[in-house]
Each structure stands twice: as structure tokens, then as C-alpha cells.
Amino acid sequence: MDNKTLENQRVLIVDDQRAFQLMFKGILYSMGATNVAFAPTGEQALAKCTNIGYDILFVDYHLGVGKNGKQLLEDLREKKLLLPNSIFMLVTGENTVPMVMSAVELEPDDYLVKPFSQSVLRSRIQRIQRKKAHLATLYQALFDGQAEQVITLCQQEIAKEGRYQQFCKRVLVENLINLSRYGEAEVILQHSLEQRRSGWALFLQAKLCFLQQRFQESLALCQEAIEGNRYFAEAYDVMAQTYLAMGELDQAFSSIQTAAEIAPFSMPRQYLVIKIARELDNIPQQVNASKQLYEITRRSIKQDVVHLLNYIRTIIDAAVREDDPTQRNRYFQEVSLALQRVKRDDGMIREIDFSLFEMLCQARLESLSGAQFQAKKTYAAVAEQLAEQHQILPDAIFLLNQIGEFEQASTLTKLVPAELMKNPLLNTLFSDQQNFVGQKQLQFAELNKAGIKSYKEGNFATAITQFETALELAPMNTGSALNLIQASLQQLNRQQKHKSTELFDRCKKTFRVVDNMPLPEHHRARYKELLQQFTKLREELRR
Structure with a gap:
């Protein structure tokens, strides 16, 4: 030896x-x-x-x-x-x-x-x-990221028909696919498969067929690769992508679930789990996969605070969508545990004000529990700090949409950096929330518009009912709250001697929606004017 x-x-x-x-x-x-x-x-x-x-x-x-x-x-x-x-x-x-x-x-x-x-x-x-x-120059070219040189060196080695030609064929095809040179890649793969139905060639041919939308061929090749190696997770990945492209969601989910069970520590795989699970509205799997992404990256070069934030956002999103109170409470507990764990983790890189993120999360949970005033009060306390905290702007937007402050949410959305939205999970959370609140927002807008029309026609009682119904959909909406106050004040003014104390109390309660809250200039001016009118009426009632 x-x-x-x-x-x-x-x-x-x-x-x-x-x-x-x-x-x-x-x-x-x-x-x-x-x-x-x-x-x-x-x-x-x-x-x-x-x-x-x-x-x-x-x-x-x-x-x-x-x-x-x-x-x-x-x-x-x-x-x-x-x-x-x-x-x-x-x-x-x-x-x-x-x-x-x-x-x-x-x-x-x-x-x-x-x-x-x-x-x-x-x-x-x-x-x-x-x-x-033997392959020193090839490994150096791979290290340097010289794709064209890698291709040339692989071709030279393959021509020699040496002992490493299969390895070089695989490297060559992978580089050709990455450069979208599909025709050249397919010639090599077809020749290789004629000689031997090896797993790597079947897999890359399946990937190539998927990229060219030859879905049935892709599925057949994936199946053949898996029959040769039942632990071929990457083949299951391509199978899942193919089924997803075909709209076969159940088969897609079954395939990606198998891949994740075989080899769970892949970021692209977990992102694909989330994508398919969201299509199926499978909330527990979305939460589990987002947690996996956080765990995979938390000690690696891929560590990014966005993975932690997305994990917690996904749990809250699950709670928003959950109708069962028991399961919703479990999600509440999971959020609390995750927040506590992070605070104890000294190794977590934080490029954000984590206490600010925590407050926004708690406000979202408060809103879900019915404490709408407290949720909006929390937002008011942190609103001025958000300009310097781009990473957590999405959480403020999620909260504002949740409590019905659609106008402010839209304004903040314009401030979110485009770079941040490149994260696929965050992008999906944004899109899903827009879809989730879209119908509610549409109904709210119609009611608010109808209330304004009734108000202009002098039908203050009808306007009050319409604005109140609008606020049931968007309980903390500043614009609608001011509309309700304005209609209520007009109705009170119309009542000469016997002003309704009930209407007065409701008006007083509605002021809480806007009191001490950060307001756009046009709302602030209306608020001051209406507050003066309300104060005058209150003094009249006390006489």
C-alpha cells in the first residue's frame, strides 16, 4: 500500500x-x-x-x-x-x-x-x-465561472474517450442548458441515452423537455429515472414542475412532497413546495416549508433576515385564513414562540429593528382577535419609524389592509423596494393578500360610494347606515370613519330640539378611529373641521 x-x-x-x-x-x-x-x-x-x-x-x-x-x-x-x-x-x-x-x-x-x-x-x-x-484545467475553469472554456475543455476530453468522459458530458450538458443552447445539449443527451440509459442523462433530458414544454416526454423520462433510483429527488422536482405547468396540482404536490422527504435541505425545493401548496390552499404545508427555509439558511451563507420574517409572516397569513378558532390559536402560539426564539438567538443577523417588526406582528394578531382599535394604535406608534425600515414595510402594509386602511396601504406599497419583492415567498404573500382583501375592498368601495351619494342627496340617515356597513368590512378606515362622522353631524343638526344621544354616542365612538392617528393632509384638515363641529354640538347638548 x-x-x-x-x-x-x-x-x-x-x-x-x-x-x-x-x-x-x-x-x-x-x-x-x-x-x-x-x-x-x-x-x-x-x-x-x-x-x-x-x-x-x-x-x-x-x-x-x-x-x-x-x-x-x-x-x-x-x-x-x-x-x-x-x-x-x-x-x-x-x-x-x-x-x-x-x-x-x-x-x-x-x-x-x-x-x-x-x-x-x-x-x-x-x-x-x-x-x-487529470481535469485540473476544467476544475479551474469551473472555479473561475468560465462557461465557454468549460464547454471547450469538456468537448476535448469527450473526444479522447477517456475514463472521465461521462462526467464531462454531464458538465457539458449542464452548461449548455444554462446558456439556453438546448439543441446542442439534446444532441449529446440523445447520443448518451442510445449508449446507456444513465440516471444523469435521463434527468437532464427530462429537464430539457420541460424547458421546451414537451411535458409528456418530460414525465416519462422522470419516471424512468426514478425507476432506476427511487431516491432521485431532482427527478421528482422536474416531475412536480411539469405537473404544475400542466395544471395537475395534486400530482405536482405528491411529487414535490416526495422530493422534500428524500432531501429536505434544498431552498429551491422548499420554494416549490410553498408554490404548489398555495395553489392547493394547503396552509399547514406552506407554514412547514417556510419554516424549513428559515432553518436551512439560518447558519449558512444564504442567511437572510427575510427568511425569518417570511416564516413568521406565513404563520400570521395562515391564521388570517383559518376559520377554526382552535387552529387559529395554535398559529398565534407558533408566532409567539418564533418571536421569542429569535430574541434568544444571538447568531441571527438582524438588519432590521426587530422590536418594530414584533410590534407589527402583534398588531396583526390583535386585529385578528377583534382588537381593532389597539391594532391601529400600535400602527400609529410606529408609523414614523417605517421610512427607514424597508424590510418591514410589507408588515405595515399587511396590517393596514387587515384593518381596512386600504388607502394608506396603497401609499406604503409604492415605497417597497423592487429588490425586496424579488423574494418569491414575499411576492406570493403580497399577491395573495391583495386577492384575499380584493373582494372585501371592492364591496367596501361600493358601500362608501353609495354613502357619499346618499349624503349628497341629503339622505343622511341612509348614508349613516351605508357608512356603518362599510366600516364593518374595514373597521379602521379613516376616510369612511370621517364620512360617517360628517353624515352623523348633519343628521344631528337636522334634529332641532331633540338630538339623538345614541347617534351622538356613535359619533363619539367613531372619532376613536382617527384620534391621535397619523393622517394624510386631506384627512387631517377634515378631521379638525369635524372635531370643531362635534365639540360645538357637545356643548349645546350640555346646556
């Missing part, structure tokens, strides 16, 4: 178990290693890789609190800290399907399940070293 496999190689072992570190170090030394470093956490490993380019990394999947091995690999690739000739091997004692398949999907150079023998380790490393050495 060759005892110099690791001679002159810089090796990093990333594992939080000291006993395994020492045992593994002994194995590596017997294989010729002399330069072995350790890191007990993903964060420390990332810091070491910033200063040193390691030749081989052995990384445990589970690393306690903090980044796991998969997230470390994502970080190293994103930051270009994993050199083209470096070897990255994931190591774990867990061999469950979701764990293994999620790791394999990320395509480390290899994946080892504990325990493993020294001979297995040596043969795996030597195999990868030979491949990396």
Missing part, C-alpha cells in the same frame, strides 16, 4: 468530537500526512480557510450549535475559499435517507459514513486525486 497518499498535503479535520479528531489524525499520519489542523466548529473552519488554502478537508456533517458541514461547503464555495484542486469530504455517523441524499445533492467530492476503514479512505482519496489532477 502507498503510505504517501497525503504527503505534503495540508489537511483540515472539522469535527466537534475531540476523541474522533485524535483517532482520525492517527489514521491520516499513517497515510503520510504531516500537516493536520483541527476546527471544532464550522465558523472556526471558515476562519482558518480564509487564511490557509487546505488541500483536503474532512468535515463532519453535524457540528453542534452553528454551521453544519453542508453549510460550511456552501460558504466555502460562495466565498471562493475551496481551491479547484482541493478535496472536500463530508463525514457522518448518520445514514438516514434525508441526510445522505441532501449531502450528495450538494456534490462534495465524496461522502463517508462512519465507521470506515483506512483502506476505503485511501482508495477514495486516491481516486479523487487522480480525477482532480
Whole structure:
């Protein structure tokens, strides 16, 4: 046996178990290693890789609190800290399907399940070293993102008909598809499939057919790929996308659910779960997938506060849509737990005023519980701070629509940065709320318009009824509240000596909708004028 496999190689072992570190170090030394470093956490490993380019990394999947091995690999690739000739091997004692398949999907150079023998380790490393050495220029082009050079190098290697031609064909086809060169990709795939019905070729041909809207062909190819490998999560992804494009929602959901069970730690997959679940109005699955997105990203290079915000927004959205009081209360509790958990999580990056976000969430829950005045009061307390907090503008808009302040919600919507709306889940939440409140908003507008017409015709009693009905749909709507007050005051003025105390009290109560609230200029002027009229009437009643 060759005892110099690791001679002159810089090796990093990333594992939080000291006993395994020492045992593994002994194995590596017997294989010729002399330069072995350790890191007990993903964060420390990332810091070491910033200063040193390691030749081989052995990384445990589970690393306690903090980044796991998969997230470390994502970080190293994103930051270009994993050199083209470096070897990255994931190591774990867990061999469950979701764990293994999620790791394999990320395509480390290899994946080892504990325990493993020294001979297995040596043969795996030597195999990868030979491949990396032979395809050094190709790996460098991939590292540099030189797509055209990658294509040329793959074509040259394929022409030699060497041992790595299948790998090069796959890389070549993937690059051609990414460049929308579908015709060239299909020629290579057809030739490959004539020789051998391999899983990678079936999958890429299925993807190609989907992109070209050849849906039946895509489904047949996905099915064939899955028959060859029942854990082929990516084939289930394409199958789900195809069924969705065909409008077959139940089949689409069944397919993406299977993919998520096989390999749950994929962001695009969880976004697809949410998309299909929303089409089916499957609220629990939407909440579960948005939570998965938050969990997947919270310690990785993909960490973004928007994933946390969207998770909590999705729960509140579920509560808004839920008719069963018991289930709604469960969603209320989940929101509270999620907010508390974040406040205890020192590792969460927060580019926002989280207390402000929390207040808006609580206001939405208050509104759902019937405490409309309190919800609007909360909004009034934070309104001036929103201009500097673009990330949570959507939550203010959701709240305003919820309490019926459609005009203010529309004004704020224009301030939301376009970049923020590129997030697919947030975009969906926005669209869904617009659809959800759209019918209510339409009914409200018709009632308010009818009330204005009645008022202009001098039918104040009818106008009052119409404005009150409008406020049942949009309880905190400033414009309609002012309309109701104005109609009530006119009706009170019409009553000469025996003014209705009931109407007066209702008028007084309606003022609460606008008292101490931030108002647009045209509403503020009306409010002041109506308040003066009301004060005068109140003094007359006291005489």
C-alpha cells in the first residue's frame, strides 16, 4: 500500500468530537500526512480557510450549535475559499435517507459514513486525486465561472474517450442548458441515452423537455429515472414542475412532497413546495416549508433576515385564513414562540429593528382577535419609524389592509423596494393578500360610494347606515370613519330640539378611529373641521 497518499498535503479535520479528531489524525499520519489542523466548529473552519488554502478537508456533517458541514461547503464555495484542486469530504455517523441524499445533492467530492476503514479512505482519496489532477484545467475553469472554456475543455476530453468522459458530458450538458443552447445539449443527451440509459442523462433530458414544454416526454423520462433510483429527488422536482405547468396540482404536490422527504435541505425545493401548496390552499404545508427555509439558511451563507420574517409572516397569513378558532390559536402560539426564539438567538443577523417588526406582528394578531382599535394604535406608534425600515414595510402594509386602511396601504406599497419583492415567498404573500382583501375592498368601495351619494342627496340617515356597513368590512378606515362622522353631524343638526344621544354616542365612538392617528393632509384638515363641529354640538347638548 502507498503510505504517501497525503504527503505534503495540508489537511483540515472539522469535527466537534475531540476523541474522533485524535483517532482520525492517527489514521491520516499513517497515510503520510504531516500537516493536520483541527476546527471544532464550522465558523472556526471558515476562519482558518480564509487564511490557509487546505488541500483536503474532512468535515463532519453535524457540528453542534452553528454551521453544519453542508453549510460550511456552501460558504466555502460562495466565498471562493475551496481551491479547484482541493478535496472536500463530508463525514457522518448518520445514514438516514434525508441526510445522505441532501449531502450528495450538494456534490462534495465524496461522502463517508462512519465507521470506515483506512483502506476505503485511501482508495477514495486516491481516486479523487487522480480525477482532480487529470481535469485540473476544467476544475479551474469551473472555479473561475468560465462557461465557454468549460464547454471547450469538456468537448476535448469527450473526444479522447477517456475514463472521465461521462462526467464531462454531464458538465457539458449542464452548461449548455444554462446558456439556453438546448439543441446542442439534446444532441449529446440523445447520443448518451442510445449508449446507456444513465440516471444523469435521463434527468437532464427530462429537464430539457420541460424547458421546451414537451411535458409528456418530460414525465416519462422522470419516471424512468426514478425507476432506476427511487431516491432521485431532482427527478421528482422536474416531475412536480411539469405537473404544475400542466395544471395537475395534486400530482405536482405528491411529487414535490416526495422530493422534500428524500432531501429536505434544498431552498429551491422548499420554494416549490410553498408554490404548489398555495395553489392547493394547503396552509399547514406552506407554514412547514417556510419554516424549513428559515432553518436551512439560518447558519449558512444564504442567511437572510427575510427568511425569518417570511416564516413568521406565513404563520400570521395562515391564521388570517383559518376559520377554526382552535387552529387559529395554535398559529398565534407558533408566532409567539418564533418571536421569542429569535430574541434568544444571538447568531441571527438582524438588519432590521426587530422590536418594530414584533410590534407589527402583534398588531396583526390583535386585529385578528377583534382588537381593532389597539391594532391601529400600535400602527400609529410606529408609523414614523417605517421610512427607514424597508424590510418591514410589507408588515405595515399587511396590517393596514387587515384593518381596512386600504388607502394608506396603497401609499406604503409604492415605497417597497423592487429588490425586496424579488423574494418569491414575499411576492406570493403580497399577491395573495391583495386577492384575499380584493373582494372585501371592492364591496367596501361600493358601500362608501353609495354613502357619499346618499349624503349628497341629503339622505343622511341612509348614508349613516351605508357608512356603518362599510366600516364593518374595514373597521379602521379613516376616510369612511370621517364620512360617517360628517353624515352623523348633519343628521344631528337636522334634529332641532331633540338630538339623538345614541347617534351622538356613535359619533363619539367613531372619532376613536382617527384620534391621535397619523393622517394624510386631506384627512387631517377634515378631521379638525369635524372635531370643531362635534365639540360645538357637545356643548349645546350640555346646556
